[in-house]
Amino acid sequence: MISIKGLKKSFGDLEILKGIDIHVAPKEVVVIIGPSGSGKSTLLRCINYLEEPTEGQIIVDGTEISGEAKINQVRAEVGMVFQRFNLFPHMNVLENIVLAPMKVRKISREDAEKKAQELLERVGLADKWNAYPEQLSGGQQQRVAIARALAMNPKVMLFDEPTSALDPELVGEVLDVMKELARSGMTMVVVTHEMGFAREVGTRLLFVDGGRIIEEGAPKDIFENPKEERTKAFLSKVL
Amino acid sequence: MSFSFDLVINSLPLLLTGAAVTVEITALSITLGIIIGLFAGIARISKIRPLRYAAAVYVDFFRGTPLLVQIFIIYFALPLLTGQRIDPFIAAITACGINSGAYVAEIFRAGITSVDKGQMEAGRSLGMTWVDTMRYIIIPQAFRRVIPPLGNEFIALLKDSSLVSVIGFEELTRNGQLIIARTYGAMEIWLSVAVIYLIMTLSISRFVAYLEKRWRVSDKH
Numbered sequence: 001m002i003s004i005k006g007l008k009k010s011f012g013d014l015e016i017l018k019g020i021d022i023h024v025a026p027k028e029v030v031v032i033i034g035p036s037g038s039g040k041s042t043l044l045r046c047i048n049y050l051e052e053p054t055e056g057q058i059i060v061d062g063t064e065i066s067g068e069a070k071i072n073q074v075r076a077e078v079g080m081v082f083q084r085f086n087l088f089p090h091m092n093v094l095e096n097i098v099l100a101p102m103k104v105r106k107i108s109r110e111d112a113e114k115k116a117q118e119l120l121e122r123v124g125l126a127d128k129w130n131a132y133p134e135q136l137s138g139g140q141q142q143r144v145a146i147a148r149a150l151a152m153n154p155k156v157m158l159f160d161e162p163t164s165a166l167d168p169e170l171v172g173e174v175l176d177v178m179k180e181l182a183r184s185g186m187t188m189v190v191v192t193h194e195m196g197f198a199r200e201v202g203t204r205l206l207f208v209d210g211g212r213i214i215e216e217g218a219p220k221d222i223f224e225n226p227k228e229e230r231t232k233a234f235l236s237k238v239l
Numbered sequence: 240m241s242f243s244f245d246l247v248i249n250s251l252p253l254l255l256t257g258a259a260v261t262v263e264i265t266a267l268s269i270t271l272g273i274i275i276g277l278f279a280g281i282a283r284i285s286k287i288r289p290l291r292y293a294a295a296v297y298v299d300f301f302r303g304t305p306l307l308v309q310i311f312i313i314y315f316a317l318p319l320l321t322g323q324r325i326d327p328f329i330a331a332i333t334a335c336g337i338n339s340g341a342y343v344a345e346i347f348r349a350g351i352t353s354v355d356k357g358q359m360e361a362g363r364s365l366g367m368t369w370v371d372t373m374r375y376i377i378i379p380q381a382f383r384r385v386i387p388p389l390g391n392e393f394i395a396l397l398k399d400s401s402l403v404s405v406i407g408f409e410e411l412t413r414n415g416q417l418i419i420a421r422t423y424g425a426m427e428i429w430l431s432v433a434v435i436y437l438i439m440t441l442s443i444s445r446f447v448a449y450l451e452k453r454w455r456v457s458d459k460h
Binding site (some may be wrong): 048050072073075076077078079080082083086087088089090099100103148149152219 | 272355357358360361362363364365366367368371375379380383
């Protein structure tokens, strides 16, 4: 589904990603963990070209990303959920969700709204369709953001620390939606600090540090038997 | 000296006719200015370098030279080049509109850059084009924020439009001059002209304050 080869990314002289290779199969839930500044968010943002790789190849669902038209085409198939939600504050929940399907997929408002209602039902916010983002809690906003991404019928969902900006008591409701999504067979790449989620839902865990993948494998194995010193040091701090 | 209220009353119809013309050129100029300014403002932050430079040159030129000189260039100098006289009305609106566009461009540029960059990322990550994201997501948010500075620009332009009296265009200031030439009532007429300008600018600032309040509420929701 996603194939990344030799991905490098520099900001000026600073090399953030130093050669990354990842293959994500359909229905996999790949969880990326690592200390802040390790490059894990940059890695995720390279997958849909929010950051342009300095070097390397990224293929999503058979399409190599290159050129503006291809980028838009691939982005339509790749949903992204941000740490800060990034809902559109001047639109209500329903408008937030139907905008892209109508503009990108060219589907009718009627169909888009029907789909939006179904998705709101799925994330448990059916009654909030006419609320504005500011009237919602962080957890509700993030669930709307997930529904907004799902409205495009993406083949892959990327999550960039989706619970990091939330009050602790609101984390659970977002993780529940993500778990349900994983169970439904969605291919997911998740950057997170939620180790419980990584262990429970992840089919594969990547530990990233210093712009490289230090260790990868089944979450259970890595949590219980980390092989690399850096992984051990990191896990001892967060577990 | 004596102050003739009769003169004020008798001059009022002509002055108000002029005021209506002032409002008309200001409204048309600001509309032109907003259209030009929107595109120039976006060009100023464009990734396309020639576009960015062209917009910067435009903004610098029209903000860096007096409007009066710009009016002279358009009304007196340009016809020498084209061999065709320009209607004062067209000249007035062109000069004021293009001039105002330079200021509006900077207002929009600031408004657009003030929108959180996560908004552009969210739009693009959904597969929307840059143009669509600008149109449906960034500009509507920027527009709400630029209402107050746009209002100031509107007021400034309304006052500056008095400059087009120099090309004989009969707006409020010019009509005042014409009445004084006939009646020598400089005190009565200039004070009346000033009061009429004041009423117009105050009305605009009230209207802007109302818009600001209304849009701020809808931005919050």
